[in-house]
Amino acid sequence: MKSARAIKALCGALLLGHATFAAAATVNSIRVWSGPDSTRVVFELTAPVEHRVFTLSDPERLVIDLPATAVAATLTLPEPKGVVAAVRTGDRTTGELRVVLELTRAAKAKTFLLAPNEQYGHRLVVDLLQPEAAPVIHRTAAIPERGRDVVIAVDAGHGGDDPGASGRGGTREKDVVLAIARRVAQEVDAQRGMRAVLVRNGDYFVPLRKRMEIAHNAQADFFISIHADSYRDSSATGATIYVLSEKGANDEASRLAQRENASDLIGGVSLADTDQMLARVLLDLSQNAALSASTAAGQRLIKRMSSVTPMRRVQVQQAPFLVLKSPDIPSVLVETAYISNPREEASLRSPQYQAAFAQAVREGIVDYFTANPPQGTYFAARTPEDPEPTVHHVIRGETLSEIAERYRVTTASLRRTNSLKTDSVRVGQVLTIPQG
Numbered sequence: 001m002k003s004a005r006a007i008k009a010l011c012g013a014l015l016l017g018h019a020t021f022a023a024a025a026t027v028n029s030i031r032v033w034s035g036p037d038s039t040r041v042v043f044e045l046t047a048p049v050e051h052r053v054f055t056l057s058d059p060e061r062l063v064i065d066l067p068a069t070a071v072a073a074t075l076t077l078p079e080p081k082g083v084v085a086a087v088r089t090g091d092r093t094t095g096e097l098r099v100v101l102e103l104t105r106a107a108k109a110k111t112f113l114l115a116p117n118e119q120y121g122h123r124l125v126v127d128l129l130q131p132e133a134a135p136v137i138h139r140t141a142a143i144p145e146r147g148r149d150v151v152i153a154v155d156a157g158h159g160g161d162d163p164g165a166s167g168r169g170g171t172r173e174k175d176v177v178l179a180i181a182r183r184v185a186q187e188v189d190a191q192r193g194m195r196a197v198l199v200r201n202g203d204y205f206v207p208l209r210k211r212m213e214i215a216h217n218a219q220a221d222f223f224i225s226i227h228a229d230s231y232r233d234s235s236a237t238g239a240t241i242y243v244l245s246e247k248g249a250n251d252e253a254s255r256l257a258q259r260e261n262a263s264d265l266i267g268g269v270s271l272a273d274t275d276q277m278l279a280r281v282l283l284d285l286s287q288n289a290a291l292s293a294s295t296a297a298g299q300r301l302i303k304r305m306s307s308v309t310p311m312r313r314v315q316v317q318q319a320p321f322l323v324l325k326s327p328d329i330p331s332v333l334v335e336t337a338y339i340s341n342p343r344e345e346a347s348l349r350s351p352q353y354q355a356a357f358a359q360a361v362r363e364g365i366v367d368y369f370t371a372n373p374p375q376g377t378y379f380a381a382r383t384p385e386d387p388e389p390t391v392h393h394v395i396r397g398e399t400l401s402e403i404a405e406r407y408r409v410t411t412a413s414l415r416r417t418n419s420l421k422t423d424s425v426r427v428g429q430v431l432t433i434p435q436g
């Protein structure tokens with residue numbers, strides 16, 4: 001038991017310490033993001049800091065010492081996430097802040113500082129790298145005798161510390177594009193001869209080059225990056241499809257590309273240009289072939305998307321988006337709608353809109369691969385006498401007669417093909433559309 005006098009003396013010493021050594025920086029917040037192969041801890045600071053990092057074992061800990069740094073009175077410590085089991089802070093010696101990350105297992109740490117941007121102040125980023133995890137594969141059942149599945153890499157833009165654009169109602173791009181990407185993956189997985197790989201499947205950041213690498217490692221046949229647009233004029237409206245341009249984009253496209261590419265910096269030095277992907281990109285002449293395939297696929301997507309949403313441009317646009325730089329994978333970037341337009345912001349949040357949009361994307365991809373089947377795939381193995389059944393996912397508010405009208409078939413044939421006893425359908429139901 002400590003005496004009251006001893007406690008009083010200790011408090012006095014601490015107060016004296018704070019008074020003598022004025023902190024050069026204050027930690028305003030500590031956030032933790034968990035991804036499949038790393039956990040990121042971000043300190044938001046009032047000024048750049050020096051820092052020393054070292055690990056301790058038994059139990060595994062990462063210690064971060066920040067000289068001349070204080071914590072804000074309002075600081076709340078983050079909940080456990082990823083490999084971070086707990087975060088503790090304490091004054092080590094006068095004026096120095098010690099932060100201890102208790103880890104669930106050993107992880108390699110990389111740290112770097114980020115300068116302020118419009119969303120955040122100074123940041124110290126600590127990446128805790130875990131061994132490579134396998135990409136999220138939704139369905140592995142291939143049909144060997146009928147050819148392999150076409151693999152679609154579905155990339156939800158931004159994530160984690162990078163929220164992307166924001167709507168006036170508080171909608172964040174990273175959230176709505178993940179919701180749409182997950183629906184696109186579901187649609188693709190429900191389609192015979194196709195399967196989806198989600199490049200990001202949670203609220204964490206993936207550097208742009210890493211996104212391409214995930215698609216490449218999954219041997220993707222197609223890469224689609226999903227975003228929401230933003231503009232200072234809130235009346236701007238409509239969806240746009242982009243393919244890569246090395247140069248010659250118009251001003252507006254360049255502005256957009258600059259904003260999207262800027263997010264690559266969030267990867268910072270931890271995943272710098274050391275990967276061979278970049279060298280390949282610069283060398284590989286097949287980029288041109290991928291570009292014309294990307295444009296053809298983009299045009300098919302526009303055709304299907306225009307039935308569910310206004311298009312800002314009815315032609316595929318070109319812009320220098322880094323994420324589209326895979327030399328061997330046809331790649332498109334979809335700006336689904338303007339999050340800065342309150343009406344479109346509401347659409348982006350709406351499950352009905354998300355479902356209809358995802359369905360249109362799947363239809364566009366199927367159209368493209370039906371016309372351009374990669375060798376050895378289910379699409380190439382198909383014969384004209386063996387047409388691909390078209391499937392439809394019922395969305396909220398749809399009736400059987402509306403669906404029949406849309407595909408130019410009768411309700412009677414729809415009922416027969418799907419063994420329906422009545423005309424009622426439910427949300428999420430998958431209907432096979434009869435041919436001819």
Ligand SMILES: [Zn+2]
Nearest residue numbers: 157164227228
């Ligand atoms: Zn974006």
